[in-house]
Amino acid sequence: MSDEQYDPQALQAKWQQRWERLEPYRAGEDPADERPRRYMLDMFPYPSGDLHMGHGEVFAIGDVVARYWFLRGYNVLHPIGWDSFGLPAENAAIKRNEHPATWTYANIETQANSFRRYGISFDWSRRLHTSDPDYYRWNQWLFTRFFERGLAYRKGGLVNWCPNDQTVLANEQVVNGRCERCGAEVVRRELTQWYFKITDYAQRLLDDMDQLTHWPERLLTMQRNWIGRSEGADVLFEIEGRDEPVTVYTTRPDTLYGATFFVVAADAALADEIVTDEQRPAFEAYRAEVAKLSDIERLATDKEKTGVFLGRHAINPVNGERIPVWAADYVLSDYGHGAIMAVPAHDQRDLDFALKFGLPVKVVVHTGLADPAETGQATPGEGTLVNSGPLDGLGKAEAIAKIVEILAAEGRGRATVNFRLRDWLLSRQRFWGTPIPIIHCPDCGEVPVPDEDLPVTLPDMRGEALAPKGVSPLAAAEDWVNVACPKCGGAAKRDTDTMDTFVDSSWYFLRYTSPGYSEGPFDPEQVRRWGPIDQYVGGIEHAVLHLLYSRFFTKVLHDMGMVNFTEPFVRMLNQGQVINGGKAMSKSLGNGVDLGKQIDEFGVDAVRLTMIFAGPPEDDIDWADVSPAASQKFLARAFRVMAEAGAAGAPGADFAAGDIELRKVTHRTIDEVTRLIESYRFNVAVARMMELTTAARRAIDSGPGAADPAVREAAETLAIMLSLVAPYAAEEGWERLGHGPSIARATWPEADPSLLVQETVTCVVQVAGKVRDRLEVSPDITEDDLRALALASDKVRAHLSGDPRKVIVRAPKLVNIVP
RNA sequence: GCGUCCGUGGCCCAACCGGCAGAGGCGCCGGCUUGAGGAGCCGGAGGCUGCGGGUUCGAAUCCCGCCGGGCGCACCA
Numbered sequence: 001m002s003d004e005q006y007d008p009q010a011l012q013a014k015w016q017q018r019w020e021r022l023e024p025y026r027a028g029e030d031p032a033d034e035r036p037r038r039y040m041l042d043m044f045p046y047p048s049g050d051l052h053m054g055h056g057e058v059f060a061i062g063d064v065v066a067r068y069w070f071l072r073g074y075n076v077l078h079p080i081g082w083d084s085f086g087l088p089a090e091n092a093a094i095k096r097n098e099h100p101a102t103w104t105y106a107n108i109e110t111q112a113n114s115f116r117r118y119g120i121s122f123d124w125s126r127r128l129h130t131s132d133p134d135y136y137r138w139n140q141w142l143f144t145r146f147f148e149r150g151l152a153y154r155k156g157g158l159v160n161w162c163p164n165d166q167t168v169l170a171n172e173q174v175v176n177g178r179c180e181r182c183g184a185e186v187v188r189r190e191l192t193q194w195y196f197k198i199t200d201y202a203q204r205l206l207d208d209m210d211q212l213t214h215w216p217e218r219l220l221t222m223q224r225n226w227i228g229r230s231e232g233a234d235v236l237f238e239i240e241g242r243d244e245p246v247t248v249y250t251t252r253p254d255t256l257y258g259a260t261f262f263v264v265a266a267d268a269a270l271a272d273e274i275v276t277d278e279q280r281p282a283f284e285a286y287r288a289e290v291a292k293l294s295d296i297e298r299l300a301t302d303k304e305k306t307g308v309f310l311g312r313h314a315i316n317p318v319n320g321e322r323i324p325v326w327a328a329d330y331v332l333s334d335y336g337h338g339a340i341m342a343v344p345a346h347d348q349r350d351l352d353f354a355l356k357f358g359l360p361v362k363v364v365v366h367t368g369l370a371d372p373a374e375t376g377q378a379t380p381g382e383g384t385l386v387n388s389g390p391l392d393g394l395g396k397a398e399a400i401a402k403i404v405e406i407l408a409a410e411g412r413g414r415a416t417v418n419f420r421l422r423d424w425l426l427s428r429q430r431f432w433g434t435p436i437p438i439i440h441c442p443d444c445g446e447v448p449v450p451d452e453d454l455p456v457t458l459p460d461m462r463g464e465a466l467a468p469k470g471v472s473p474l475a476a477a478e479d480w481v482n483v484a485c486p487k488c489g490g491a492a493k494r495d496t497d498t499m500d501t502f503v504d505s506s507w508y509f510l511r512y513t514s515p516g517y518s519e520g521p522f523d524p525e526q527v528r529r530w531g532p533i534d535q536y537v538g539g540i541e542h543a544v545l546h547l548l549y550s551r552f553f554t555k556v557l558h559d560m561g562m563v564n565f566t567e568p569f570v571r572m573l574n575q576g577q578v579i580n581g582g583k584a585m586s587k588s589l590g591n592g593v594d595l596g597k598q599i600d601e602f603g604v605d606a607v608r609l610t611m612i613f614a615g616p617p618e619d620d621i622d623w624a625d626v627s628p629a630a631s632q633k634f635l636a637r638a639f640r641v642m643a644e645a646g647a648a649g650a651p652g653a654d655f656a657a658g659d660i661e662l663r664k665v666t667h668r669t670i671d672e673v674t675r676l677i678e679s680y681r682f683n684v685a686v687a688r689m690m691e692l693t694t695a696a697r698r699a700i701d702s703g704p705g706a707a708d709p710a711v712r713e714a715a716e717t718l719a720i721m722l723s724l725v726a727p728y729a730a731e732e733g734w735e736r737l738g739h740g741p742s743i744a745r746a747t748w749p750e751a752d753p754s755l756l757v758q759e760t761v762t763c764v765v766q767v768a769g770k771v772r773d774r775l776e777v778s779p780d781i782t783e784d785d786l787r788a789l790a791l792a793s794d795k796v797r798a799h800l801s802g803d804p805r806k807v808i809v810r811a812p813k814l815v816n817i818v819p
Numbered sequence: 820g821c822g823u824c825c826g827u828g829g830c831c832c833a834a835c836c837g838g839c840a841g842a843g844g845c846g847c848c849g850g851c852u853u854g855a856g857g858a859g860c861c862g863g864a865g866g867c868u869g870c871g872g873g874u875u876c877g878a879a880u881c882c883c884g885c886c887g888g889g890c891g892c893a894c895c896a
Contacts, residue, residue: 218823218890225822225892232896250896263896299894335895342896349894420895540890613844615832620889625831627845634844637859675835684833687843694843701860764839769877771839808876814838818876 004643006636008603011728016116024744025070025121027077035075039530040066041509041569043538043546046083047107051114053578053585054539056595057621059120060611061575061682062537064724066121068677071720071748077530078121079512081128082108085136085501087165087181090432090466097463100432104131114596119604119727121744126515130504131432135511137455138521139503140437142553144448146196147438151556152426154446156192157334158267159425160295166468167429168193170500171422172226172545177295180545185294194427194436194497198552202227202419204566205551214571216618222543228420233404235341235413237262238315239274239325246270246314249336249418252346253407254399257388258364259341260354262314262325263307265333266290274325276311283308283327290329298329305330305353316341317412318389318403328353336418348378364388365396424549426500431458431466431473433498441485441492450486456494472496505546506553509533509568520562527563536569539577547572573680576620578611593623605726606632612725613686634690635729638718641696642733645715648706651738658710659703665695666714667755673721674751682725689721712737717749765790766816767799783809790815 019025028035042062045055066078089100096103108129115122128135146152160169164184168191173180198205206227209220232251239246250256264271266287275283286308290298297303307328314325323341330349331340344354345363351372354361361373367383369375385391390406391399407413427436435456437449449456459480466473474496475481485492507521513530514523532554538546547569554568578593579585585592598607609631614621655663669692676685696714700706716737723730723743734743758779763786765773773795777786787809790796796817806818 221823222891228895230895248896252896303894305894330894330896332895340896347896349896352894418895543891613831619832622831625845627831630844633858640859681833683831683844684842687833690843697860762839766838766877769838774839806876808838810838814877816838816876 004640004647006632006639006729008605008632008635008728011732012117012119012604015728015731016119018741019119020116022742023124024742025066025076025078025123026125027079027123028075033075035073037530038069038074038076038535039533040069040076040078040535041512041533041537042080043536043542044081044083044505044508045111046086046088047104047111048088049107050110051118051595053593053595053598053623055111056118056598056607057578057611058537058539058575059115059118060608060725061573061617062535063120063608063727064612064677064682065535065537065680067724067727067744068748070121070744071723071746073747076121077126077512078123079126079128079515080115080120080122080124081126081508081512082111082130083501083505083508084108084129084131085433085498085504087167087430087432090430093432093462094464094466099460099462100466101131104432105129117599117604118608121727126512128508128511128515130501130508133455133457135508136434136504138507138511139434139499140449140454140456141451142507142521143434143499143503144437144451144454145560146556147446147448149556149560151197151200152194153197154192154194156190158188159191159193160186161189161191162186165430166470168425168427170425170502172424172502172548174295177299185296187294188291193425194495195423195425196552198424198549199419199421201552201555202229202421203417204555205421205548208551208555208566211567212569212572215569216540216572216574219540219543219547219572219574222540223548226421226544226548230418230420232416232418233400233407233413234337234416235317235407236411237317237341240313240315240322242274242312245412246339247337248339248341249416250341252343252400253403253413254385254388254391254394254396255343255346255364256316256318256341256403257385257391258343258345258362259316259321259323260344260360260362261323261342261350263328263331263340263342263350263353264310264325265331265338266307266327266329268331268333268338270339271310271327274310274312275327279309279311283310286327293329305349305356307353307357309357317407317410324359326353326357334422335420344378345372346378346380348380351376351378362387424500424552426503427495427497428500429470429472430468430498431461433501434503435474436495436497436499438495439483439485439492440495441488441490443490444485444487444492447485447487447492453486472498474498502546502549506549507557509536509550510557510563522562524562524564531563532565532567533569535571535573537573537575540574573617575617576615578621578623580622581624582622598628602628602632603635603728605635605729609635609686609725612682615683617680617682634693635726637697638689638693638722638726639729639733641693641700641711642715642719642729643736644700644706645696645711646733646736646738649709649712651712653709653712655709655713658713659699659708660710662695662699662703662708662710662714664755665692666710666717667751669721670717670749671751671756674748677724685721686725689718692718692721719743720746720749761812763790763812764814765793765796766814767796768819769816770799772796772799777812779812781812783811786811786815790817 069076084104089104092103093100160174162179164182174186233253234247236245307326310325312325313322342350344351344361364387365383366386367379369379372378382396385394385399404415437456439447459477510522513526517523557563558566580591606628610628614626673685673688719730719733731743760776761779763775763777773793804817808816
């Protein structure tokens, strides 16, 4: 019976080769192809080495969906590519004294081979690598378009600097004061950098979330928090001795009468401008102190308030009161206007500051709570306005409306909206990325490289030349840097920074629709045909990185008339992590599990099945809790059913002649698995496949036997359903059942409704909520009949002493009698 | 601290709209098979659904409060 042995490695060798020849997963390109289209995408990998367990999970999940769509008859686009620019390649190049491309493309080949073995249903013909000049030239082209529209600009300011990676970072890449990539503490530096004006799209990024009805709620919440919209008012304060008034932003203009001091961000230009000569030494000392703090120290919530008096006073516009102006680091220079009015009675931060420096506290909202000056607890809640002139007696909402009206009439303020979101800092002082296509000309300024000169390719640099020096390595490539200005022809220099690699990934999903296109980043016709992406699968860690940036890019491209939708990803699934023993796998813990070794030991199918069966796709998988060996056992069992059924008969049997009991199981399974796959409960779907396998096994051993058409029907059904998760076993089983390759071209089975109806159902009869009897009844029994039947039951009557008070009938499944 | 999701046999996990707590897997125990082991096949045990209250004829499911955990936010005025 060795013929029915399940030998995963042999099947892999056999079918991987055949699939490569058959290409069953190529997206249909024929414009006359009438099949409905679906676009399935997994977040493309960074080629850091071979594929790891995390990849194994994402791609196994995505493949269930893609393969299901193939079987449902869709024209499916399921592409793969590599996010191949980035720091690790550069670091490897320095260490090995070679070009970053060497390491990068070697890893890509390794991963591509592993993907092929892993049996993912990719359309390999659309493969792309973001580090190819053919790809990154379009980054440059897009950058130029953004620049022309004022969406890419350069400005100076304090930026996040990673001392380990020796480059600046976007706000999104700083997590709790640490570099998102390497974990080093980020410091702040004053630098001139390129930005994308994502803040122009803040409101739309928020509004269009209405379209994202198939995104996980927590992901939307993260983006909402990140964008951080708030409503409030701008209020103008005069500063004694300064001509222009200073604007502050507040969400509580109703508390304006309670402002007892004024705070300017210590690092804001305004502080430096208005500090008096007398206070300057103290201010400068303070500012230097603050500059030394890391983000982690600065943002510690339990940190004591610090600050320094600037020697000046501001005038409260509503009552003319003189209030002292301080500098402090709890006010941020890049939010609002970098200055605030402080209302210590009703804002905890202001109160902490006031109590520390002995500043007055004035209650203007009566909340019924104790005096903040006494308790140290600010009262930020609602109440009735007091000590506030025309606002007295009003509630919060009325007071805000009224004060805004008054301020507006006097030209001293207006209602406004603010966002926490900052512009996207995109320049990086590293080599292995897309050169920014700008030429700096002493006469013409920032001149974009003309489209016909794109791509600006990277100069050939390797090894030590790439070592981080705090400025881009490109600056050292003099032949490359020095160019003629495209406008005036004079001597000029290229910008030496490269783009954040998140630029690359912000539009790659559009390129897949026409990867060879040379007239633009993508063929708008093909994007219309395939887009937007029906299902995207990837990690939640990209919530306010890649997923936010891609949404922004899509909107800009929409405004440019290049795409016909405003949201790129219709449905989003965040898979969980693969962990081991309750902890993330890591080298330092020594608890890593190697995907390749798991596959060597258990086979691709068993590893994939384990990933899918472990639990809901968004849950973490603890590899210590699951059993690839058990998966392999199940696959062997399923395989034997297919092989035995195949050996006992031929395709085309009349299923209707088969064993009715098994047929019912098969069709109930089809019905349930279809629903389970469509609702993404893949783990439960696998459980149903296991049951079907058991039922078929029983039919072979102790029922009608392997030759019964119902057994064949069950086996064929099993093969097709199993192919979503275990393509090798399924494909071989399909062949044993007498079908030609590939199972990817088979049709998803349909349940016969006549086989789903049950002749009888078990009705539970309860007395006072306790089960006392079970009745076999017809599914369409009437309530009255069921009630009579239940009351006639001896077992029920044994628990009744007289007439029941109430009888609840839920035909046909339940009767509850209340005695 | 605030918000949010979650807590079901020893373990991973099911349970449609509130209606018999258990589908599937791991582990454990037993039987058949085998020279033995493994594999295979068949069967079994195992629970106050985190705790306390409430709504209901009926609660794992809905509501409130605790306890424990995950995630997010946390000087953004």
